[in-house]
Amino acid sequence: MTDNSSSTHSRAILDKDQALEQAGGSESLARELFNMLLDDLPVLQQQLQQAIAEGQTEAMWDPAHKLYGSTAYCGVPALREAARTMEECIKQQHESELTACFARLSAEIESLLEQGPQLAEGPWTDE
DSSP: OOOOSSSHHHHHHOOHHHHHHHTTTOHHHHHHHHHHHHHHHHHHHHHHHHHHHTTOHHHHHHHHHHHHHHHTTTTOHHHHHHHHHHHHHHHTTOGGGHHHHHHHHHHHHHHHHHHHHHHHOSOSSOO
16 A cells, blocks of 8 residues: 555545545546645635534534535545534534534644645655
8 A cells, every 4th residue: 555644644634545546546636626625624614613603503514514525535534534423413413512523523624724735745646
């Protein structure tokens, strides 16, 4: 297996092998999907934060679901797991856990926004 990251934590943030597999082996498509996710993250994070602050559980569903769906194609396992957990908290109406779920999701979003552009640089394949 190719090591496409500089550390174990980086691997959890962006798994280039997984992203390439999900993009049918197309490096350009994998990069495009990843960059689209990076562009969408601040807006989705803000929408979730606002809904939580206003106690609008129903308003959390769309951005949470969009975020979880977007992670399916980008090779971002840590963010995908945090988004899945957030979606489950909303589905199961675990209002007492929403703040903790959002805090974890937000931390993963911040990590990806901070490190993602650097992690995405360079070749994604060995060729």
